[in-house]
Amino acid sequence: MGRPMNSKQLTAFRAIMQQGSMTDAARQLGVSQPAISRLVRDLEQSLGFRLFERRNSRLYATPGGRAFYREVERHYCGLERLGRSADRIRMMKSGQLRLGAAPLFATTVLPQVLARFSLGRDEVALSLGAEPTPELLQRVAAQTYDLGLAELPAETGAVRIAAAWRSELCCIAPAGHRFAGLDRVRVEDLDREPYIPVGSADSPGYQRLERLLRDHLVRPDERAGADQCGVAMALVRAGMGVALVDPFSARQWSAEGGVARPFAPALPFCLGFVLPDIRETGALEQAFIDSFEAQVCTELALQPIEPEDASRV
Known part of the structure; x- marks a missing residue:
């Protein structure tokens, strides 16, 4: 095999196979016919076999040319797939x-x-x-x-x-609870109220709420604790008390028919x-x-x- 083939040679060869003549291939690619002929001749030298032969002034692909065209088409189809993949990635699809x-x-x-x-x-x-x-x-x-x-x-x-x-955290309570009549549950409303603390005692949010209760001299009637909001919701549903939960859980609770209200002062x-x-x-x-x-x-x-x-x- 001679010099390495290049993309221009492959493009010229593919155009001839698709158009059926060097004249039409040159017109498609916007180059001169001598340029197409030179590219094909260089490609044949690189490959070491003939791609075309002339019979009665017409150009015909040799058996080697037809076999090579099938491989070239696989190559171009692969490139097109890569292009479509790149488009999908660019469009985040x-x-x-x-x-x-x-x-x-x-x-x-x-x-x-x-x-x-x-x-x-x-x-x-x-x-x-x-x-x-x-x-x-x-x-x-x-x-x-x-x-x-x-x-x-x-x-x-x-x-x-x-x-x-x-x-901000929200307060949830069972349907029919007295908190349903409030626009906002205040920390004082938790005094002696059956209550479910949420989270671990060493978490910043838990400690922030404990300080708030102490500062306002509020002592809820703490029942069973919950390590996460989903567990707290189940305990509230069972009538164990009220709880302070995140806004996502509060939205879900409200959609189920429970009481969900903003809490004051705001807890982030x-x-x-x-x-x-x-x-x-x-x-x-x-x-x-x-x-x-x-x-x-x-x-x-x-x-x-x-x-x-x-x-x-």
């Missing part, structure tokens, strides 16, 4: 997005966001996993997940916060998307963050905050 989230988000808001995001993205492989926050952050850092949604603040370590929002609830700190936000990940913000933030009055502000809540 292809690829993979592995989402991880704290159970709170994985069982309330994210399924609906994920369902809407999937529309028109049949070739995007989507998945959703639920992990406690410490394990979630570790798996995001290890790139087991491409994107994670976590309650903040948290020990982010080897991950970074790509986007963060702030809202922050959340954010996290990524491995070794890379930038990908286009598909940013598209999902944007979709989440468009679908959820207005409805639940989530206020965007700077990532560093989430650690100071």
Whole structure:
């Protein structure tokens, strides 16, 4: 084999095979016929065999030429597939997005966001996993997940916060509870009220609420505690008391017919998307963050905050 073939030679050969003559091929490519002839001659020298032969002033492909054309077409079809794949990736309609989230988000808001995001993205492989926050952050850092949604603040370590929002805790109570007559539940309303504390005693949110109760000399009738909002909702449903939960759980509770009211003074609830700190936000990940913000933030009055502000809540 002589000199390596090049794309111009292959393009000229393909045009001749498709058009049936060098004249028509030259017209299609916008070059002169001598230029087409030279490209084909150089290609034949590179290959070491004839591609065409002339009979009665007409050009015919040799058996080797026809076999080589089949391979060239496979090559061009592969290039076209690559081009279409690139278009889908550019339009964020292809690829993979592995989402991880704290159970709170994985069982309330994210399924609906994920369902809407999937529309028109049949070739995007989507998945959703639920992990406690410490394990979630570790798996995001290890790139087991491409994107994670976590309650903040948290020990982010080897991950970074790509986007963060702030809202407020809400008070939930069973249907028919006296809180249904209030526009807003105040901390004083919890005095001697059957109450379900949520979260671990060493969490910032739990400690913030405990300080608030002490400062206002309020002593709820604490019943069974719950480690997460889903458990608290089940206990409230069973008549064990009222609870303070995140806005996602409160929305779900209200949709089920329960009582959900704002709480005063406001207690912040922050959340954010996290990524491995070794890379930038990908286009598909940013598209999902944007979709989440468009679908959820207005409805639940989530206020965007700077990532560093989430650690100071």
